[in-house]
Structure formats: structure tokens, C-alpha cells
Amino acid sequence: xxxxxxxxxxxxxxxxxxxxxxxxxxxxxxxxxxxxxxxxxxxxxxxxxxxxxxxxxxxxxxxxxxxxxxxxxxxxxxxxxxxxxxxxxxxxxxxxxxxxxxxxxxxxxxxxxxxxxxxxxxxxxxxxxxxxxxxxxxxxxxxxxxxxxxxxxxxxxxxxxxxxxxxxxxxxxxxxxxxxxxxxxxxxxxxxxxxxxxxxxxxxxxxxxxxxxxxxxxxxxxxxxxxxxxxxxxxxxxxxxxxxxxxxxxxxxxxxxxxxxxxxxxxxxxxxxxxxxxxxxxxxxxxxxxxxxxxxxxxxxxxxxxxxxxxxxxxxxxxxxxxxxxxxxxxxxxxxxxxxx
Amino acid sequence: xxxxxxxxxxxxxxxxxxxxxxxxxxxxxxxxxxxxxxxxxxxxxxxxxxxxxxxxxxxxxxxxxxxxxxxxxxxxxxxxxxxxxxxxxxxxxxxxxxxxxxxxxxxxxxxxxxxxxxxxxxxxxxxxxxxxxxxxxxxxxxxxxxxxxxxxxxxxxxxxxxxxxxxxxxxxxxxxxxxxxxxxxxxxxxxxxxxxxxxxxxxxxxxxxxxxxxxxxxxxxxxxxxxxxxxxxxxxxxxxxxxxxxxxxxxxxxxxxxxxxxxxxxxxxxxxxx
Numbered sequence: 319x320x321x322x323x324x325x326x327x328x329x330x331x332x333x334x335x336x337x338x339x340x341x342x343x344x345x346x347x348x349x350x351x352x353x354x355x356x357x358x359x360x361x362x363x364x365x366x367x368x369x370x371x372x373x374x375x376x377x378x379x380x381x382x383x384x385x386x387x388x389x390x391x392x393x394x395x396x397x398x399x400x401x402x403x404x405x406x407x408x409x410x411x412x413x414x415x416x417x418x419x420x421x422x423x424x425x426x427x428x429x430x431x432x433x434x435x436x437x438x439x440x441x442x443x444x445x446x447x448x449x450x451x452x453x454x455x456x457x458x459x460x461x462x463x464x465x466x467x468x469x470x471x472x473x474x475x476x477x478x479x480x481x482x483x484x485x486x487x488x489x490x491x492x493x494x495x496x497x498x499x500x501x502x503x504x505x506x507x508x509x510x511x512x513x514x515x516x517x518x519x520x521x522x523x524x525x526x527x528x529x530x531x532x533x534x535x536x537x538x539x540x541x542x543x544x545x546x547x548x549x550x551x552x553x554x555x556x557x558x559x560x561x562x563x564x565x566x567x568x569x570x571x572x573x574x575x576x577x578x579x580x581x582x583x584x585x586x587x588x589x590x591x592x593x594x595x596x597x598x599x600x601x602x603x604x605x606x607x608x609x610x611x612x613x614x615x616x617x618x619x620x621x622x623x624x625x626x627x628x629x630x631x632x633x634x635x636x637x638x639x640x641x642x643x644x645x646x647x648x649x650x651x652x653x654x655x656x657x658x659x
Numbered sequence: 660x661x662x663x664x665x666x667x668x669x670x671x672x673x674x675x676x677x678x679x680x681x682x683x684x685x686x687x688x689x690x691x692x693x694x695x696x697x698x699x700x701x702x703x704x705x706x707x708x709x710x711x712x713x714x715x716x717x718x719x720x721x722x723x724x725x726x727x728x729x730x731x732x733x734x735x736x737x738x739x740x741x742x743x744x745x746x747x748x749x750x751x752x753x754x755x756x757x758x759x760x761x762x763x764x765x766x767x768x769x770x771x772x773x774x775x776x777x778x779x780x781x782x783x784x785x786x787x788x789x790x791x792x793x794x795x796x797x798x799x800x801x802x803x804x805x806x807x808x809x810x811x812x813x814x815x816x817x818x819x820x821x822x823x824x825x826x827x828x829x830x831x832x833x834x835x836x837x838x839x840x841x842x843x844x845x846x847x848x849x850x851x852x853x854x855x856x857x858x859x860x861x862x863x864x865x866x867x868x869x870x871x872x873x874x875x876x877x878x879x880x881x882x883x884x885x886x887x888x889x890x891x892x893x894x895x896x897x898x899x900x901x902x903x904x905x906x907x908x909x910x911x912x913x914x915x916x917x918x919x920x921x922x923x924x925x926x927x928x929x930x931x932x933x
Contacts, residue, residue, distance in 0.1 A: 350867045374870060377896050382867040508831045508863055515831055516866050518893060632854060633836075633862030 327605065334613045341617050342387050345624050349383055351631045386516045389525070390623045390637075391616035393514070393578035394588055396529040397421075398615025400574040401589020402596070402607050403536050403567045406543040408471055411652055414590035415575045417477070418461050419484035420454050421584035424575050425510065426487050427453025428583075429494055447524055451576035457483060458568050470550075512585035512638025514623050525577045532573030536608055539563050539570075543604040585638050587645020588615050594652065672790055675773030675783070676751065682768065685792040686745035692734055692758070693750040696772065697722050698917035699784055700748070702800055703793045711742045718911070718919070736761050746770060748787065752916065774916040776843045777924070781805065784918065804921050808847070811928045815849025818932040823850035824874040824899075825913070829883050833863050840920060841913050848928035850876065866894065874899050876930055881907035906930040 347355035353375070361375030397415055404413040404420075415421045431449035461483050465476035495506050517525075542563045545553045550560050578585065592615040593607060600606050622641055627634035672680045690711040691697040697716040700709050712725045713734060726742060729735040731753040739747060744767060749759055751773045762769045770790055772783050781801050788797020825841045827833040835841040836857025845852045853872035854862060877899040879887055884907040890900050899905055913923035 350865060350871055353867065353871055374896055377894070378867045378870055381893055382865065382870065386865075508833075513831055513863070627865055630858055630862075632864055632868045633857050633859050634865060636863075 330600075330606070331609055331613075334610060338391070338613055338617055342391070342620065345387050345620055346379060346383050348624050348628060349378070350627075353378055382516045385519065385522055386514055386623065387620050388522055389514055389517055389581060390620035392522070392525055392529050393582045393585065393616075394592075394619025395612035395616035396532065396574035396578045397585060397588040397619075398592035398611040399533055399536055399608055400571040402593035402604070402611045403543070403571050404589070405593060406547060406604060407564045407567045408465075408476055409547070409549075410471070410476055411594065412477055412590065412649065414587065415454075415571070416584055416586040416589060417484075417649075418458075418480035419487055420457050420461070420572070420575050421579050421586075422484050422487040422491070423457025424450040424454040424572075424579035425584045426457075426491055427451070427576075428580055429491055429506070433494055447528060447576055447580040450580035451528070451572055454572040454575045454579070455569070457487065458572055462568065508636055509583040511636035512583045512641065513636040514582055514619075514626075517581060521581065525581055528573050528577035532570045532577065533608075533612060535566055535570030535573070537605075539566055540604040540608050543567070544602075547602070547604075583638065585619070586642045587649060588619060588641055590652070591641075591645045591648050592618060594648075672770065672786070674770045674786075675779075676771050678769075678771060680746075680768055680770050680790075682746070682790065684745070686768075686790070688742065688744045688746075689791065690728060690739055690742055690744040690747045691716065692728070692747060692754050693731060693752065693772075693915075694718065694911070695752075695774075695915040695917035696748045696750060696787075697725075698915065698919060699787050700791075702918045703784070703788055703791065703796050705791055705793060708791070710744055711739065734758060736765070740765055740767065744768075746790065748772065750774070750916075772916075775838070776840070777808065777847060777920065780916045780918075780920055783916065800918065804918060807921050807925065811848055811924055814928055814932055815847070818849055820849055820851050821875045821931050822853050822873065822898075823876045823878065823927075823931060824853050824869060824872070826877060826879040826883060826887065827861055827910075829879070829886050831863050832866060832869070833861055836860055836862050839914075840916060844913055844920070844924050844927050845931075848924055848931050850927070850931045870894065870896055873897060875902070875904060877905045878908055878913075878927060878930060879905070880910040883907075904930075 347358045358375065358379065362379065365376055401414045404415065404418065405411060427449035428446055430453070431446050461476070461480050462471075464479035464483070465471050467475055491510070542558055545556055545558055546560065546563060554560050593611045596607050596610045596614055600610055619637065619641070622644075623637045626637040626640050629635065669683050670681075672682065674680060687708055688710040689700060689705060689708050691700055691709060692713060694713065694716045697709065697712045698718055700706065701719050701722060706721055709722070709725055711728045712722050713731050714727050714729060715731050716722045716725070726738075728738045728742070732755055734754070736758070739762065747762055747767055747769045749762075749769055749771045751771060759769055759771055774780055774783050781804060784801050784804075785797050788794050823845045825835045825845065827835060834854050834857070836852070836854045836859060838860040842852050842855075853874050854864070875898045877887060884905055887900075887905050890897070895901050908923065908926055912919045913927070
């Protein structure tokens with residue numbers, strides 16, 4: 319394990335943030351065939367020099383593309399951080415919000431809120447994200463309890479209960495959708511595969527606040543997570559309140575999952591792919607893994623989303639297809655190479 | 660007279676996917692496996708012979724009271740058999756091919772429709788008329804529908820072509836491209852479907868696609884138009900939004916390949932040439 323000095327931490331994070339900025343800027347230039355990168359660049363330049371005729375370019379860059387890139391950064395980052403946290407406390411390399419059914423739980427919450435017509439809005443926070451949080455929390459609790467055998471969580475029971483809960487929740491979602499005979503079938507179909515759109519900035523802010531609180535809770539426990547990876551008893555003898563740390567991570571994770579699923583639907587495998595790649599590259603210190611996963615997850619989703627909307631232009635495919643196509647094989651690779659028990 | 664008519668009724672028909680159907684008598688019990696087919700049957704004054712419809716067949720009102728055979732994609736095969744139909748009308752637009760194979764194995768005569776555009780709808784009506792012995796009613800219906808289509812086409816030639824977009828859904832944004840009936844309706848009514856270059860029939864698109872292609876008319880299912888009017892806050896750059904050219908339509912009449920699709924055509928034409 320490499321030692322982390324504040325200086326090294328700051329310099330790594332700022333370099334990665336700079337890379338994120340550059341990638342985001344490049345992605346801002348890519349989109350529909352009708353506004354090609356070069357034209358976008360020219361439009362951007364004329365915007366800076368105060369040319370008023372570029373209203374359309376302005377709208378597209380800052381109302382369509384920028385919110386979508388920001389959403390990808392928040393969502394991808396949230397899922398990757400949640401995955402990293404779950405893997406730490408469950409001591410299971412395959413733990414991931416999607417695999418464990420937490421994303422589906424949040425999705426069920428969203429669909430219940432859509433169909434029950436509960437559109438309470440408290441202090442600008444829509445009920446959808448609150449329902450997503452409740453759904454994620456409940457599923458986490460159930461999977462956690464079901465997966466626990468003799469106060470321990472063997473990897474296979476955890477995974478199996480997650481997979482089964484996932485199947486049950488999906489059946490429940492499909493039941494609600496088919497019984498309601500709604501015209502929203504398309505919407506649900508796309509949403510369940512995970513898709514990004516261009517939210518308005520207030521929606522974006524809500525998701526950001528949820529993700530920020532979730533991430534803050536997780537980061538505050540990063541040091542403890544390092545000790546927790548040893549094993550629970552050792553951690554306890556070192557004076558850690560293991561149960562409290564686990565609870566905090568679960569709540570933080572649920573907040574992160576709710577932030578992403580309430581807008582984008584359940585997007586698969588980011589929570590598993592990114593943290594493992596980060597561990598391979600940056601070692602096993604959670605003070606590194608958490609922020610770097612967050613940045614990496616965001617950039618990965620933003621790039622994947624740009625592919626999703628350009629391969630079939632003018633049509634786009636759900637970004638969840640791309641994350642699943644890349645993440646599925648990665649998951650199988652982990653399953654084959656890592657010892658599970 | 661009636662007796663002899665029954666006797667000479669022995670004919671072979673070829674359906675929309677090239678299958679041969681042999682009929683030895685005029686069908687008295689008909690099962691419909693799609694809302695559009697039910698609408699055609701009722702328009703051909705065959706309502707009293709309709710023995711079963713799908714759960715989605717809600718027009719005309721009497722269709723709601725017919726025995727139900729289940730969903731469009733997966734109708735209940737046992738229910739269909741129990742209705743003892745002389746003929747079943749199915750469609751490639753919604754029924755799974757397996758259903759047709761299964762009905763064939765049960766020796767139930769099944770005529771499959773395969774409509775892709777307005778003309779196909781007219782020839783489907785003619786064909787159903789032939790199969791069910793309602794030739795003259797069908798001829799009259801097709802004649803009047805054709806006259807209405809021609810009136811719309813004439814108006815299209817006189818008016819200015821406008822850029823039109825049809826929205827199936829707003830969140831996510833899903834539109835209609837070539838291969839969909841809506842596309843054909845927009846073109847026939849003298850509009851330019853801004854998604855003519857879409858490689859798929861019902862593409863999910865990004866808002867920037869709409870902004871750049873700047874439709875002058877937006878048509879959407881009635882329950883979505885209110886939401887689209889709210890776009891004014893963020894997307895007032897789009898001509899249709901700025902000028903309030905956002906129009907509601909009953910999605911059934913622009914997507915079901917039955918006689919009412921001509922109503923849809925006339926409504927779209929009105930919106931374009933207003």
C-alpha cells in the first residue's frame with residue numbers, strides 16, 4: 319500500500335479533475351450530426367466574442383449538452399462510489415448497486431411514485447428522488463439481512479439474495495406496468511435500460527445535493543474502510559464501531575443510488591467496473607479509491623453516453639446497453655479470476 | 660337463394676404474408692387479433708359476426724362487449740379455440756408469429772394482414788371484404804376513404820410544406836420515422852417529417868435534434884401536449900413552441916391501420932395547413 323500524503327492526494331485529485339474538465343469540454347462538441355464539432359467550436363467562439371446570432375448554438379451547448387454531461391458525471395460518479403463502498407463493507411468484489419438489486423429497488427420506488435401519482439414537492443425536491451431513496455434503502459436492508467449468516471456475510475449468499483431480490487423487484491415493476499395498461503410503456507422500457515436526458519438545472523441540483531451528501535458520508539468513513547477491509551473482528555479490536563460504519567456506508571450508498579436512479583433509471587455495472595479498475599491502478603486506500611472512482615465513473619458514463627447518442631444518429635440507444643456490454647464481460651472476468659470465498 | 664349462395668362459396672385467398680387460406684363457406688364467426696382489424700370488421704357491418712376481440716379493442720363501443728381473447732402480443736390460444744371461429748384475422752403489426760403457427764396447427768383458418776402504409780390499409784379493407792363476403796360494402800367504404808385521401812392530397816399540393824414532428828413520448832423523447840404510419844400520414848398531408856433520416860421507426864432522440872431541425876408543427880398524443888407547452892420555458896427557440904403550433908391527437912387514430920386512420924390524416928392535414 320502506498321502511503322498517502324495530503325500533497326500527493328491533492329495533486330492526484332486535481333490532475334484527474336483537470337482531465338475531467340478537458341474530456342467534458344471535448345464531449346460538449348459532440349452530439350447530433352446537425353451540429354458538428356467544428357461548427358460547435360465556431361459557435362462557442364462567437365458566443366465568447368458576444369455574437370448574438372448564435373442563439374441556437376447557445377441553447378444546444380448549455381441547455382441540452384452541458385446538463386446531460388453534468389448528469390452523466392453525477393450519475394456515473396455516484397454509482398461508482400456506491401459500488402466501491404458496498405464492496406468494502408460486504409468484502410465482496412462483486413457487490414454493486416445493480417447486481418445487488420439496490421438500483422432496481424430505487425427504480426421500483428420511482429415507478430410507485432409515478433403511478434400512485436404522488437407528486438409532492440418539498441422545498442423544490444421532487445417526491446420521485448425521495449421514493450427512490452426509500453426503495454434503495456429497503457432493498458439494501460432486505461438483501462443485507464437475507465445475506466447475513468451467523469453474523470457474517472458470505473459472498474455467495476449476499477450475491478444470490480441480491481440476484482433473487484432483483485428478479486422479484488423486476489417482476490413487480492413489470493406487473494405494475496402491465497396492469498396499469500399505460501401508454502407509458504415506451505418510457506418505462508427505455509428507463510429500465512438506463513437512459514440519460516437533458517434535465518433542467520434545478521433537477522440537476524437536487525440530484526447533486528443527494529449525491530453530495532451520500533459521497534460526504536462515504537468519504538468521512540474512508541479511513542475506517544481501510545481497516546475494515548482486514549476483517550470485522552480485527553477492526554473491532556482496533557476500536558472501530560463496525561456496525562455504525564456499515565450503516566453509514568449503506569445510507570450513503572442508498573443516497574448515491576437514489577440520486578442516479580431517480581433520473582437515469584438503473585444503469586448497470588458502473589459500480590463494479592470502475593472501483594476495480596481504480597484499485598488496479600491506484601492501490602487499496604479508500605481515501606483514494608472513493609474520490610478517484612467518483613471521477614472515473616462520471617467520465618466513463620459521460621463518454622459512454624456520447625457513444626449512445628451518436629452511433630445511430632439521429633436515433634439514440636439507451637446508455638445502459640453500452641455499460642452492460644462493457645461491464646458484463648468485465649464482471650465475468652472478475653468472477654473467473656478472483657477467489658470468491 | 661341463400662342456400663345456393665352458401666354452396667358456391669368455395670374460394671382460396673392469399674393473405675398479406677403469402678399464405679394460402681381455403682374457405683368452403685362464408686365465415687360466420689370471426690375473431691380479431693388487433694384493434695385495427697376490429698375497427699375494419701365493424702366498419703364493414705360485420706359487428707354481429709365478431710366472436711372475439713383483444714383486450715385493447717375499444718372502438719367502436721360495441722367492441723368492448725365482445726368476448727376477449729387477451730393481449731395483442733399474446734392472445735390466449737385456448738380462448739380462441741373455444742370461440743370456434745370460422746376465421747381469425749391476425750396482423751404482423753403486433754401479433755407474434757408463433758400465434759399464427761399455433762392456430763395453423765389447430766386447423767383454425769387464419770388470415771394475416773401486413774400493412775405498412777395508407778394504401779395497405781385500403782387494400783386490407785378490400786381483402787377482408789372479399790374474405791367475409793362483404794365485397795360491395797368494402798368497395799363503397801374504400802371508395803369514400805380514397806376520395807377523402809385525395810382531398811387531403813389536393814390540399815397538400817396547394818399549401819406550403821411545413822416541417823413536422825410527431826412525438827410518441829416526451830420523457831424520453833421518442834418520435835416516429837420512416838416505416839411508421841404516422842410518417843406516411845405526415846408525408847401524405849404535405850408535411851416534411853423532420854425525422855425522415857431516422858434508421859428506425861420509433862427513434863429515441865435528443866432535444867438537440869428537435870432544436871436543430873426546428874419543426875414548425877408538433878403533433879403529440881393529447882395527454883402530452885400540456886407538457887410540451889411547458890417547454891416554452893426552456894426551448895422557446897423551436898418554431899412550433901414559439902408560435903404555439905403544438906397540436907393534440909388521439910394516438911389510436913394515427914397508429915391503428917384501420918378506417919379511422921383517414922380521420923387522423925385529415926386532422927394532421929388541418930394542423931399543417933391551418
